[in-house]
Amino acid sequence: MSLSASSFSRRRLVLGAGAAAVLGLAGCRAPQSAATPNQPPRTRLRLIGESRIAHRLQFQGTTVGGLSGIDYDAASGLYYLISDDSSSINPARFYTARIALGMDSLGPPELLGVTTLLQADGSAYPSALQGRQVPDPESIRWRAGSRTVLWTSEGHALTGASPALRETRPDGTLVREFALPAMFDFQLTQGSRSNLTLEGLALTPDGATAWIAMENALREDGPVPTVQAPGGPCRFTQIDLASGKVLRQIAYVPDAIPRAPIPPTAFADNGVAEILMLDADRMLVLERAYMAGWGAEAGNSLRLYLVDTRQGSDTLAMPALQPGAYRAVDKTLIADFAAFIGPGAGPRLERLDNTEGMAWGPVLPNGNRSLVFISDDNFSSRQISQWLAFEFLD
Numbered sequence: 001m002s003l004s005a006s007s008f009s010r011r012r013l014v015l016g017a018g019a020a021a022v023l024g025l026a027g028c029r030a031p032q033s034a035a036t037p038n039q040p041p042r043t044r045l046r047l048i049g050e051s052r053i054a055h056r057l058q059f060q061g062t063t064v065g066g067l068s069g070i071d072y073d074a075a076s077g078l079y080y081l082i083s084d085d086s087s088s089i090n091p092a093r094f095y096t097a098r099i100a101l102g103m104d105s106l107g108p109p110e111l112l113g114v115t116t117l118l119q120a121d122g123s124a125y126p127s128a129l130q131g132r133q134v135p136d137p138e139s140i141r142w143r144a145g146s147r148t149v150l151w152t153s154e155g156h157a158l159t160g161a162s163p164a165l166r167e168t169r170p171d172g173t174l175v176r177e178f179a180l181p182a183m184f185d186f187q188l189t190q191g192s193r194s195n196l197t198l199e200g201l202a203l204t205p206d207g208a209t210a211w212i213a214m215e216n217a218l219r220e221d222g223p224v225p226t227v228q229a230p231g232g233p234c235r236f237t238q239i240d241l242a243s244g245k246v247l248r249q250i251a252y253v254p255d256a257i258p259r260a261p262i263p264p265t266a267f268a269d270n271g272v273a274e275i276l277m278l279d280a281d282r283m284l285v286l287e288r289a290y291m292a293g294w295g296a297e298a299g300n301s302l303r304l305y306l307v308d309t310r311q312g313s314d315t316l317a318m319p320a321l322q323p324g325a326y327r328a329v330d331k332t333l334i335a336d337f338a339a340f341i342g343p344g345a346g347p348r349l350e351r352l353d354n355t356e357g358m359a360w361g362p363v364l365p366n367g368n369r370s371l372v373f374i375s376d377d378n379f380s381s382r383q384i385s386q387w388l389a390f391e392f393l394d
Contacts, residue, residue: 049106070357091124139201157194262293302337
């Protein structure tokens with residue numbers, strides 16, 4: 001989620017350490033109000049380590065920050081990092097990087113290149129002061145079969161730039177923009193909410209289809225989460241990449257905001273930050289919350305869930321998701337990242353930040369997969385670009 005200057009002060013500035021610990025391992029379940037939980041899977045995370053990218057690092061004529069998406073190409077060993085800078089500091093862009101990752105260590109990130117994302121006419125995307133098609137890049141996926149990247153944009157409500165899914169070559173040239181359902185457009189009383197649109201993107205292992213995920217519900221589908229209640233359903237939409245055809249859609253209900261902000265009238269939110277396919281049908285969903293305030297009860301909360309995309313109603317033809325008219329997918333809690341904060345055995349974290357990117361990393365020496373995360377620092381000196389690595393235990 002990118003932030004305008006006017007909204008920056010009310011968003012996710014981390015004023016304290018991470019959330020109070022609530023252990024999130026296999027066997028923990030989502031609240032019944034969010035969805036009916038499945039039997040817990042035999043999976044969990046083991047923290048390998050943390051690394052950081054320096055605040056406002058200058059690299060090849062750009063300011064590094066706002067890293068809201070990450071993906072990994074196993075063939076080249078390259079990571080792809082997308083910035084959610086809406087061409088306000090530098091033109092919309094993604095970076096390539098390497099990082100040494102072992103069973104018990106995570107090295108410093110090494111940036112290798114930066115690529116400007118280009119429009120169909122070969123020009124860079126404009127900022128809000130320069131044109132209408134303002135991008136808000138959020139998620140990125142490397143498509144090995146075509147050697148291209150897919151990326152989502154939350155669009156820009158004030159200029160009317162709709163949320164988008166685009167495919168781009170490694171040199172930044174545009175391959176195509178996918179036709180998305182009109183329900184995602186910004187409208188006066190329905191459609192997407194500003195800055196709460198296409199936050200997540202996942203590819204199936206065969207590379208044939210993509211899933212795009214809303215951060216919060218469409219206006220007609222329900223409210224945003226509160227401290228007292230879960231949010232309305234987020235629509236996750238599956239797209240056939242060969243034809244561009246939208247195949248189906250499921251509903252996912254995000255949790256209530258974990259804790260009240262301080263004071264209770266201050267800003268707080270929760271939503272879907274990223275999605276990632278575990279296999280052809282099962283999906284990891286990262287929920288990220290923020291509660292304004294100070295001390296240990298303030299800051300970010302991160303929870304990782306597992307869903308089965310074969311479950312739930314197909315909501316694609318439903319103009320509005322009314323209670324009782326559909327079934328949301330079940331969700332099972334894999335990890336609450338608060339479990340990795342503070343004293344304890346093994347690697348520990350001092351804090352969590354505004355984590356928005358999630359990807360599979362390299363296979364570890366023991367044959368297990370690594371899972372990596374990146375945080376969006378909003379270009380703020382009070383936040384960090386935090387790279388986290390875990391072993392995924394199955």
